[in-house]
Amino acid sequence: MGSERTESVSPRPDADGAGPEGVARRTVLQTLLGGVGATLAFPAGLDAQAHPVHRHTAAGIAQAQERAAAVPYTPEFLDGHQLETLTVLSEAIVPGSRQAKVAEFLDQLLAVESSSSRRAFLSALGAFDMLAIERHNRAWKALTAAEQDALLQHASTAERGRGQDKTTIRDHFETLKGWISDAYYSSEPGMRELGWTGNVFHAELPGCTHPDGHRTG
Numbered sequence: 001m002g003s004e005r006t007e008s009v010s011p012r013p014d015a016d017g018a019g020p021e022g023v024a025r026r027t028v029l030q031t032l033l034g035g036v037g038a039t040l041a042f043p044a045g046l047d048a049q050a051h052p053v054h055r056h057t058a059a060g061i062a063q064a065q066e067r068a069a070a071v072p073y074t075p076e077f078l079d080g081h082q083l084e085t086l087t088v089l090s091e092a093i094v095p096g097s098r099q100a101k102v103a104e105f106l107d108q109l110l111a112v113e114s115s116s117s118r119r120a121f122l123s124a125l126g127a128f129d130m131l132a133i134e135r136h137n138r139a140w141k142a143l144t145a146a147e148q149d150a151l152l153q154h155a156s157t158a159e160r161g162r163g164q165d166k167t168t169i170r171d172h173f174e175t176l177k178g179w180i181s182d183a184y185y186s187s188e189p190g191m192r193e194l195g196w197t198g199n200v201f202h203a204e205l206p207g208c209t210h211p212d213g214h215r216t217g
Contacts, residue, residue, distance in 0.1 A: 097180060
């Protein structure tokens with residue numbers, strides 16, 4: 001992903017939202033993405049400055065979230081199988097992601113991402129489908145929760161690759177974990193886990209036990 005900056009999702013006329021809660025939430029997003037969020041009590045391994053969502057503006061993120069909430073949702077970048085796979089995988093890595101529409105939100109961001117970021121993301125997503133087929137003769141979305149957990153445990157503890165010379169399932173896991181966790185903690189449920197009450201953050205995050213790994217609940 002390097003130093004490439006991406007185009008933010010183009011805002012619609014009502015992108016700034018309405019009402020005090022919409023304004024407060026947008027302010028929180030600006031805080032999280034503008035640097036101050038790095039000092040908050042993020043779950044272990046999650047740095048607001050280090051993940052892909054940070055490259056998008058607060059207004060762009062809010063617009064992507066609005067579009068992701070559409071019912072029924074029509075994928076903009078991913079195909080139907082990829083979106084379902086990402087939905088199931090996101091929920092396994094960060095419980096609550098399905099309700100927070102993480103997969104749909106990432107689909108919106110990927111639609112305006114750089115080609116290199118898209119390739120890396122699709123390669124990682126495809127790697128988990130391939131792993132599921134190799135181990136269980138079924139696509140990832142057809143695995144049981146126990147099967148998913150076992151494969152995520154394998155992926156999260158496997159050897160890392162050596163840059164461009166070798167990419168391993170651990171590298172693909174780290175890629176997806178970064179996107180998924182950052183997307184979740186940019187959503188309203190995720191921000192509330194970080195201590196947002198609708199107006200302010202708590203000084204410390206109460207009861208955060210999210211480990212730096214796979215399924216957290």
